[in-house]
Amino acid sequence: MSRPSLNALAAAGAALAMQFCAPRLADAPRIHALVSQCPPLDLNSTYAYLLLCHHFTDTCVVARHGQELLGFISAYQPPHRPGVLFVWQVAVAKAARGEGLGQQMLIHLVSRPGIAGIDLLETTVSPSNIPSRRMFEAFAAARDAQVSEAPLFAARDFGGEDHEDEVLFRIHGLRAAPSGEPRRPHEFARL
């Protein structure tokens, strides 16, 4: 059965607001289920998501709409690299895409008090993943932050796996930028 889009929920008068928060342990199976619906993301084990929900709650985000978990970000601060936040996975449920949710989760994450010292956001983007690239570019542009790219993992680094290159995508100057809204209002904000 297809799920209603956020616009449909809004039209139906759903009075629930989108909530952005740190994940709880109980979210791990639902995060696993969400990521399984979000190719080309690599699906990690439920155990890996439990670890993220246990050890990395300060740098991970879930987006809830009522009982539904519609979005997830895993991220961490790489050891010995103060001021850097590495965003690992961003997943938005199919029904909620294209409405700014991915970008809003990023904004929520870098606006957390514990992340205030972060100046550089890093992630990797596969060359064919246009939605991912566009989301990070829009996030950077809204904050007047600079973007640079460099090779990080080549396809051959994944052994026999059928995997694209992963290009390191760096967004510089987060501290200088205002923690603002995305440049245009998005539909889900009206829910």
Ligand SMILES: CC(C)(COP(=O)(O)OP(=O)(O)OC[C@H]1O[C@@H](n2cnc3c(N)ncnc32)[C@H](O)[C@@H]1OP(=O)(O)O)[C@@H](O)C(=O)NCCC(=O)NCCS
């Ligand atoms: C990538 C993903 C997280 C984007 O989430 P989203 O909530 O739809 O993204 P947003 O609505 O915040 O989009 C942000 C920007 O990207 C653009 N964008 C989003 N999806 C797009 C698409 N399919 N094609 C072109 N542009 C797109 C939006 O137009 C917006 O730009 P704008 O503000 O300049 O208009 C979502 O498509 C997804 O979960 N994909 C599968 C998993 C994945 O590839 N994750 C990323 C790798 S970590």
